[in-house]
Amino acid sequence: MKALFLGNVAVDTYNGIKDEIPADLETAVVLNPADLTPEHTAQAEILVSNHWKAEYPPAPQLRLVQSVATGIDLFELAALPKGAAVCNCFGHETSIAEYIIMTWLALHHRLFAIAGEFREHGSWASSWVQSGAPHGEVRNTTLGIVGYGRVGQEVARRAAPFGCRILAANRSTREAGAGVERVYPLAELDAMLPECDTVAICTALGPETTGLITAHRLSLMKPAAFIINIARGPVIDEEALYAALSDNKIGGAAIDVWWQYPSVAEPNRRGSRHPFHELPNVIVTPHNSGWTGGMIRRRWDENAENIRRFCRGDSLINLVATI
Amino acid sequence: MKTLFLGALAARVAPRILAKMAEKDKIEPTIQADLNDQQKMIPALAEAEIVVCHIWREDFPQAPRLKLMQTATAGIDWIEIPALPSGVTVCNVFGHEPAIAEYIMGTMLALTLRLFQTVEDFRGGSWGGHQPAGGSPHGEIFGRTIGIVGYGRIGRDVAKRAASFGCKVIAANRSPIADKGDAAEIYPLAELDQMLPHCDVVVVAAGLAPETRNLLDARRIGLMKPTALVINIGRAPIINEDALFDALSNNRLGGAALDVWWQHFQPDQPNRRPSRHPFQELRNVLMTPHCSGFTDGTSDRRWGDLAANLDRFVRGETLHNIVLHT
Numbered sequence: 120m121k122a123l124f125l126g127n128v129a130v131d132t133y134n135g136i137k138d139e140i141p142a143d144l145e146t147a148v149v150l151n152p153a154d155l156t157p158e159h160t161a162q163a164e165i166l167v168s169n170h171w172k173a174e175y176p177p178a179p180q181l182r183l184v185q186s187v188a189t190g191i192d193l194f195e196l197a198a199l200p201k202g203a204a205v206c207n208c209f210g211h212e213t214s215i216a217e218y219i220i221m222t223w224l225a226l227h228h229r230l231f232a233i234a235g236e237f238r239e240h241g242s243w244a245s246s247w248v249q250s251g252a253p254h255g256e257v258r259n260t261t262l263g264i265v266g267y268g269r270v271g272q273e274v275a276r277r278a279a280p281f282g283c284r285i286l287a288a289n290r291s292t293r294e295a296g297a298g299v300e301r302v303y304p305l306a307e308l309d310a311m312l313p314e315c316d317t318v319a320i321c322t323a324l325g326p327e328t329t330g331l332i333t334a335h336r337l338s339l340m341k342p343a344a345f346i347i348n349i350a351r352g353p354v355i356d357e358e359a360l361y362a363a364l365s366d367n368k369i370g371g372a373a374i375d376v377w378w379q380y381p382s383v384a385e386p387n388r389r390g391s392r393h394p395f396h397e398l399p400n401v402i403v404t405p406h407n408s409g410w411t412g413g414m415i416r417r418r419w420d421e422n423a424e425n426i427r428r429f430c431r432g433d434s435l436i437n438l439v440a441t442i
Numbered sequence: 443m444k445t446l447f448l449g450a451l452a453a454r455v456a457p458r459i460l461a462k463m464a465e466k467d468k469i470e471p472t473i474q475a476d477l478n479d480q481q482k483m484i485p486a487l488a489e490a491e492i493v494v495c496h497i498w499r500e501d502f503p504q505a506p507r508l509k510l511m512q513t514a515t516a517g518i519d520w521i522e523i524p525a526l527p528s529g530v531t532v533c534n535v536f537g538h539e540p541a542i543a544e545y546i547m548g549t550m551l552a553l554t555l556r557l558f559q560t561v562e563d564f565r566g567g568s569w570g571g572h573q574p575a576g577g578s579p580h581g582e583i584f585g586r587t588i589g590i591v592g593y594g595r596i597g598r599d600v601a602k603r604a605a606s607f608g609c610k611v612i613a614a615n616r617s618p619i620a621d622k623g624d625a626a627e628i629y630p631l632a633e634l635d636q637m638l639p640h641c642d643v644v645v646v647a648a649g650l651a652p653e654t655r656n657l658l659d660a661r662r663i664g665l666m667k668p669t670a671l672v673i674n675i676g677r678a679p680i681i682n683e684d685a686l687f688d689a690l691s692n693n694r695l696g697g698a699a700l701d702v703w704w705q706h707f708q709p710d711q712p713n714r715r716p717s718r719h720p721f722q723e724l725r726n727v728l729m730t731p732h733c734s735g736f737t738d739g740t741s742d743r744r745w746g747d748l749a750a751n752l753d754r755f756v757r758g759e760t761l762h763n764i765v766l767h768t
Contacts, residue, residue: 213582243706245736246732278604404557421583
């Protein structure tokens with residue numbers, strides 16, 4: 120049996136799992152797609168990659184297409200042979216949930232302002248002995264999770280022991296429980312937003328979620344509420360969010376995903392047309408909330424597991440589509 | 443029943459405590475903010491049956507009628523116990539433990555996920571932490587071992603929260619612990635040296651006492667992993683100031699979040715640096731001005747609990763949070 124590992128992430132994956140996949144599996148490891156030849160592709164039954172293009176040499180024998188990422192939008196599915204199983208992998212939900220809880224705490228505790236003033240100026244203004252204004256805590260606040268999938272559920276599990284109230288909204292019907300008081304249908308999001316002290320956006324980008332958080336919906340939030348976005352930039356209206364934050368219509372934000380990204384020509388391109396990075400009430404990070412050593416290891420493990428299952432003829436995990 | 447709210451802190455919060463009391467008509471409150479004003483201190487202490495204050499000093503005037511010394515803090519290290527008259531019950535207050543547990547989880551995550559560095563770089567325009575830009579991955583607390591030194595109320599609240607992140611929690615405590623809570627293992631404090639090498643994070647949540655002063659000295663810091671994080675919300679002198687600065691500045695520890703300090707602001711030095719050493723110049727240190735427990739929620743819980751204890755005393759009921767009797 121032959122497997123093709125294609126592209127930089129797949130090459131790293133191969134190096135990480137080569138001792139965990141069957142020794143008799145014949146492997147071709149190709150970093151640069153321009154180097155692909157029919158010799159690599161003609162007999163391959165397994166493809167491990169983050170993409171596939173119709174222009175590549177034909178791979179008519181493929182039966183397992185294992186994505187090294189969660190999204191499969193870079194695979195040209197029409198170019199894959201009929202019957203091929205397309206599987207993805209996860210492993211980021213743990214790290215992203217940690218990012219959300221971290222920024223949720225940092226925003227409520229005013230951690231950047233307090234630590235910044237203490238480091239830069241030696242200001243003790245926030246000390247309890249000095250009787251500065253107390254900061255907030257998350258206990259007894261309400262956390263609203265928009266998109267109650269893998270990430271959202273991991274967030275709820277970690278948030279519950281903090282003694283907060285947890286609400287969620289989801290496109291498809293989901294059970295409440297596990298600390299979550301109620302799961303609203305996404306169509307009833309407007310009823311959830313005014314309840315929340317923090318809104319965490321954990322939904323996928325799709326037709327129903329593009330532009331979901333409009334100026335109107337931001338105005339339904341409490342004036343001190345925080346919004347955290349780890350999903351995709353376009354779920355929130357860029358103009359409306361900048362306006363709400365710069366006019367203090369909401370309390371603050373943590374933004375990990377953006378409306379525009381760097382390119383080779385512009386490596387330091389800003390993530391937005393608006394200077395979010397200049398706002399003191401905004402925590403800005405470069406789309407790295409899930410990017411941990413642990414996530415990489417978990418994805419490797421899921422890739423290796425599926426390759427072993429395929430070689431044994433067992434049922435696959437993380438099946439997204441069958442061509 | 444004459445009640446004296448003594449010192450700047452008690453004077454400031456007295457109205458909030460009184461507002462929460464059921465028996466406030468029976469306590470005849472006096473407020474005396476300045477501890478050095480002997481003229482006013484002498485008559486006030488001569489009468490007082492209850493003193494609300496977190497400080498007691500040998501040079502205070504006689505307090506012959508004192509029965510209840512109700513501190514306005516959890517720590518009693520500013521109270522000179524031998525200087526108190528005999529027959530006094532000392533009670534403390536809590537209510538800060540959820541807030542401090544939140545601070546500990548927040549700073550543990552911020553240090554592990556390199557939040558401050560990432561935000562600073564990104565504000566400057568660098569996408570360095572971004573995967574397609576070739577950024578190096580950051581850490582996560584999943585699967586890490588957290589060692590809590592001093593397994594009291596705060597330690598338990600941390601353990602409960604950390605368990606849901608998939609962390610292993612171990613702890614060391616002076617006295618034996620019957621209910622381990624969410625901790626996997628409890629070491630006697632005397633066996634701290636066995637615990638420290640296992641820890642990815644060491645949380646100091648102990649009170650300051652003879653057994654805990656200078657507890658984390660250069661030798662014990664040397665037992666920790668070179669990547670370990672130290673979080674101190676207890677009292678600064680539990681950690682050796684020189685040894686901690688030395689370890690952090692030479693990368694023999696991964697980082698630290700410090701909320702308690704070896705020196706504090708003074709009236710003539712409001713922006714006094716909190717240590718002889720320039721911790722503010724270390725990139726791997728997250729530093730805050732003794733504010734971890736200072737949330738709006740703590741105030742509500744703490745002054746409510748304190749008011750309820752004064753009510754109990756007035757009614758002759760059993761007091762809560764008794765630390766000792768003199």
